[in-house]
Amino acid sequence: MLNLLSSIAKSAVVLALLAAPSQAGETPVVQATRTSTPPNIDGRLDDSVWHQAPTIADFFQREPIEGAPPTEQTEVRILFDDDHLYFALRCFDSEADRLVANQMRRDAELDENDNIQIILDPYNDRRGGFYFSTNPLGARQDLLLTDEGRTRNQAWDSVWQSRTRIDSLGWSAEVAIPFDQVRYPDSDQAVWGINIGRAIRRKNEEVFLVPPPQSYGFRGRYRTSRLAVLTGLGQLQSRPPLAVVPFLLSGTQRDFAADGSTEYDLDPGLDFKYGLTPSLTLDLSYKTDFAQVEADQEQINLTRFSLFFPEKRDFFLEGAGIFEFGERVERQGSGGRPPTLLFYSRRIGIEEGHNLPVLAGGKLTGRAGPYQIGTLRMTTQAMTFVDEEENQEGREDTILDTLHVAQTDFTVLRIKRDMLGRSNLGFIAIDKQPGSEANYNRTGGVDFTLSLLQAALNLRGFAAKTWTPQVEGRDRAGLLELDYRQGRFETRLNYLDMEEDFAPEVGFVPRTDIRRFKGSGRYRPRPDIGWIRMFSIGPRFTYLMDRGNTLQSRDFQFSAFVNLEIGDWFGARYRQRYELLDEAFEIRDEQEIPIGAYEFGSYSLNLFANSSRRLSGRASYEYGDFFNGTRQRISAETIWRYNARLELEGTYEFNHINLPNGAFNTHLFGHRFLYSFSPDMFVRGFLQSNSAQELVGGNFLFNYRYLPGSDLFIVYNQVWDTEGGLEQASRSLQLKVSYYWQR
Template structure:
């Protein structure tokens, strides 16, 4: 017993000494007496960012650091990448050099989201700079420089290979941005586009994202390339949705030098929506794309993603501070137009040339700094290009995008429903409660819009939208069907409300009404829709969406519902989607769009998809892969399967920006009513029955940075009672930034038991830009199944911001029998924007 007590005493003494020593070491560790393992070493100072090694887990995100010889914090940790700690300077004037030693002086209790903490400062000046791209105005010396752009791709969170410096100023009227994009000796500039709203994201470019509400859900996005070409978008739903047809009246100029190219931008406050005040905070991100290296660097880099849309995500941005605009002007813009011309319809026997002279006016008034009123009298869309010819070999309806300016402004707010997307075996059009192309168009023919009004904007966390349009009587002649349709006076009304909640979620409602002045029943003919929807972002990666809608129709005499719910997970290496759409028999939104099969009334649609996006570390030039299955099933309301499709796709993205695509799909289709795959061969029909068929698709998709981009996809497989072979191609040739030649070809060879059939649609678009504000375009397309050829020549000169001259030549021809002219029009449209 004594031996045991002696042993225990010695053991306890030794361990007490050890515990005491560890305790003293811990106390010293927490004091200013430091061990070597506690010190971080500066490896790189990059703008306001500092790359530090040696801290490891001693400095979680949100921790503050100081130089080893002081306790005053000078840095804040915002990111851990591999074995490096990345911190930002709390004061951009802080001086640090490589090999300086740092210590953690304040550990974060919990990791902070550092991505939203990087800040840029806007400097107020009495008068802004002259916008010419030269950046030689002395006023730019007052701006706080912003550099240290970080790669989003390919080397995540590493410094950009080329230096970029941005500056921000503002005065009473506008906010100004400048970029200096430096170029090393072997830099290869890519600039293939000069025309406004062209595909400049494939060029070298700089990008600007402004979240003026600072709600991390909406924003304005701007592109500029070295030739001065502009592109602008309006963002919503955290950047997952965007309207690329929105046009902002802003100014930018560029200059090119041997060692850099420069950009100067001026955006009027009247073109943006925000809440005025002192010391405003806007969400901000800035980026630079280096096309020859397929590299994109940003001011603030969010979570890693292979999605090309990551640049639009408003949740992963920094802050713009220093703005004080205490009173935003309630701008009023008046835009009258005159349109003289001539037209002739050759399908009407004895028709003559008909003179055309129309006038109209568009008014925009800022009701509040955040809400605008648009009024359009005698709305005209003469300059809008015709719809792209499509080949439809299915039982479903075709969907065409909106192109008319009046309906594009604020289109994201009026969006309600299930978005379009690719699914197994093809692509799925959206399901929409409001589809603006139902207004002013009937069977592809124009219906006069006498008056249109629209209110849209956001106050606090509530978005408000209202639209009303009144169309006139017209008789629509369908020459293909040799039929006429009488369209009566119609009033369309839409009201939309949406309320933000939590950090990045919203709930909303929409009411749609169509009222027709029928010659017999008067204004008692109607179709009405009511719906509520939500978007819930549980995390940055996980989002839930859904809606419930109901329609009432005076002619159907019944009302029915539609329901939709979805879950989307989009992580760094994987993504998963699940969808359910349930449409009852009499659900018919007359001002909406439902992708309903001809033989189905009510239906249920299920969608599942999953993808993995590995980034192999090899020398094969592969940046990442995108691999995964997609499954879709459609049933009737009694859960009888009517269609299902399964697809496995493999996409390879190379460091050059080129793609290679392979897909295998299998489709099971139940045909309850025969249908004709060809419009001109109504003697050929797919008979009632159950069919299984498979297709294999493969082909390359070159980088948009290349001057010649041949995209060719080949498909082969079974098709109902026979086989189908398809060639789809898009050829783009841009020898200079001024000239662009595009050709699209979709040809289908169908082999059925008793007949062979070819259905082809082809289009060519040739554009030449004399400057960023003056271009000509020739667009021609042919569809052998519709036996039609159409041509459109457009000259567009924007002689001042918001003011245009258009010269339009339209021709339509028929190819049935002898080649013959069907219609012709020559129009000149002149508009002038007045700021009042």
């Protein structure tokens, strides 16, 4: 089968070379006007210089009626000088007192607010771009878009300005984006891709210069597949960035599970960014620090396999799109299984739940002609972790476990070659070198994307192999995936073939020795019913065998949801599963599910309340069989936005498992508060409890961006062990100050 995958991949490359990109309809053209007098960025739009630029007002709906005229008028003007690109945006609103704006913090999610969004594609190739958004309160969000906007990098942090103002006509915004914050090629007559959108949230209306098709789904607003053209910029010479960010970290920490002593730290560090070429950026980091990263959200694991946690560390998130290799990450909790990834950055600096200091690291990301390039090198410090049990006074503590981790070097090389249209061919090489040269793990692979019909039809795949000492053969894997979106229909098919000894230690692989078929389909009709916007109906399935073709797991689901005009969702799902256990499955301490074949099903109800409201949330209830017993699951999340500054959130998940050898319950609590003093200053607290892990954890963060790019962080973490009571497990307090300098 792996040979067949290789043949299909070669055929796909030939098709990509023969396929000519198609264009649908005329591409709108907008113009930027040079100015010698920069506007004052205050949100008022009263500078006379704005009258030099033509007004852009031809917007069209994406939601609710694709292609229809907007119900509210929007006007945009664009200026530029040697240093900045400027936007003046007037958002007229016939009910200005009903604007939805409940976020003030920088990098907050603005989807459920009234907002303006600007997408810039300086290469005008529709493969990605830079996303800037603001709302009536002046909150700023920026994203780096790759893979035509399918991948959104929230860690990308640009230094730009926006100011807004609310008045009787609606609201207005002025935006200044420095040219040196975006990558672009040298050009005598620069032509960029651009899209400008607006959300009128109380109507759930979205309008754009070029509306992304509704078939792109709910996140289609980020897509760069179809853009307008920005002209008038004339000759542009790129400005490779040079930025230096020194920081100082001071703190104290105590691990009560070890020797209980308190450690004090005072460590300087340095982050360095330099543009080697207009399109290639080098990032270097000494004593890379992640003090400000929020703790992982706890999960209840009732499966035999590892849980998947998303990356949250900025150094790895920035530019992460180029390093992606494997399956797309599905939203967990929706019935989707964890993905298969050849590179999973959480394998660097985290070992069995322990954080390892990163001594130094560097990465090079960007473009060289038609090539996308990413290289990464990181070194983690050797550490020893001791888990001790405290004994009575006068007796030495008992050592329960000791973990030795050698100093380890990680190296990644990723190259993708853009091909005709929006297709590409790439490869990846990954090396993990802990301790001696004889102890290594290496992964190599090639992948492709064939994109046709204006990205409505996509074929993807990869073939990969790992190298580990004393392991020969049975170490390959391959994937083929096809997805098609057109009109109200969407379908995806996926085949994964993985041999027994395929072991990418810097990747994420839920299980090996498998042949897996996976697919899904959705039909989203929009009926002519006043209070209903859309139905979403369809199945999804997973059929998994071992490589001897014995069925191991089967999962079939069918769901139906209703999307209301007011933005709420509700629906139901039926799920039928089969699991073959060739060894007993310990679902909790001293409680096992025996060897055997199990077929079981469940029903669930789901509700989502529009998060643009002051009080919003979601809830679900599931009941059904579970292996040789039953399971009842209740989950709920509520968010209360008292005003634009204060937000309170609570989450709860309850499981009642009833098995022949006994019943048990699990409880997962999460509580979060967020208070924004301004778009550049906030405080956040997070408390969570996991009965299955017998842990309670708390996290407190204060962040003040006192200058553009320069931050002050105060972080406090506390963990309690609830086994047999409530005892402190660890605590830490850290202060971090950084200063951003740019040439």
